[in-house]
Amino acid sequence: xxxxxxxxxxxxxxxxxxxxxxxxxxxxxxQYSIYIKSCLNKEAAQGSINLIRRFLPKNGHVRSMIIxxxxxxxxxxxxxxxxxxxxILGENRTIEF
Numbered sequence: 521x522x523x524x525x526x527x528x529x530x531x532x533x534x535x536x537x538x539x540x541x542x543x544x545x546x547x548x549x550x551q552y553s554i555y556i557k558s559c560l561n562k563e564a565a566q567g568s569i570n571l572i573r574r575f576l577p578k579n580g581h582v583r584s585m586i587i588x589x590x591x592x593x594x595x596x597x598x599x600x601x602x603x604x605x606x607x608i609l610g611e612n613r614t615i616e617f
Contacts, residue, residue, distance in 0.1 A: 521554050524580035534577045541575045562586060 524535045539555075545568070547555040559565040565586045576582055 521585070522580060522582040523553060524577055524582075531579070534579075538575065538577050542572070545571060558589075 522538070524538065525531045526535050539549075542555045543549075545557075547557045550556045557565075557568055559568060569584045569586075572582070572584070
């Protein structure tokens with residue numbers, strides 16, 4: 521999850537670069553500024569977090585959270601419609617590669 525400033529052209533470029541790096545490393549956009557990645561285990565998840573540290577923007581806030589597949593499956597959408605990303609994730613909300 522991230523919240524980056526986008527008030528200047530330079531900040532927008534930084535925002536776009538960060539997003540593109542997340543995508544390049546296998547993350548999918550779940551919601552604006554919320555990207556997810558399925559990992560085989562906790563060690564792989566921690567490796568992804570360490571990788572993100574290498575291209576963190578200087579300003580703004582970036583947070584990470586590791587949850588299990590079972591916890592992810594329990595997610596409920598409370599408002600709005602499901603979008604294309606949820607179709608990609610499948611019926612049980614898990615990511616398959």
